[in-house]
Amino acid sequence: MLPRDFYRRDALDVAPRLLNKVLVHDDPGHGRLAGRIVEVEAYMGEHDPASHAYRGRTPRNATMFGPPGHLYVYFTYGMHWCANAVCGEDGVASAVLLRALAPLPPLEPLWARRPTARRERDLCSGPAKLCQALGIDKEFDGEDLVEGRIRIVDDGTPPPDEPDVSPRIGIREAVDHLWRFSVPADPNVSR
DNA sequence: GGTGTGATCGTA
């Protein structure tokens, strides 16, 4: 289990360290839903024009302003959920968007939650896809990643020494920052 | 492989 102190630095520090960690949802009665984190983006809160926190605290983004090591889940495009790991000290909005996972066994429950997926690399290769695959929705906004139903685990696989670094995807503001990190050559990284 | 478009609704 990653300790809470892991998340206490800002999102730009934490983001590359989250690569190759394992996101697990132990869903009672539905088994274990899990994937290895292979793509993330850093959002730097009130100083970042691309962050939901840029214009201050609202009911929607309140979790981001709370203590580190919790899950910030938001709804977008009228139909999709996306999930972040909240970073920084309590009161500071800083978060890492989880953008892609490499699916981990058992794969059957992941396929069941992603009926449109045709190939294994379609299961979790996007921020909304991975939430659908792991059953993450608004019920999990604020969930404790250290002791809650959804956790991030270190299974001993280190982050890549030299992650791929690129601009963030799907934003209009602050597009010049290279705050997207991914595992080189992993087929599950979003296109 | 790439590009373009419709879906769908909470939020500010």
Added chain:
DNA sequence: ACGATCACACCA
């Protein structure tokens, strides 16, 4: 009015 997206159609 727009969004930290996805799936599908179409072209190559």
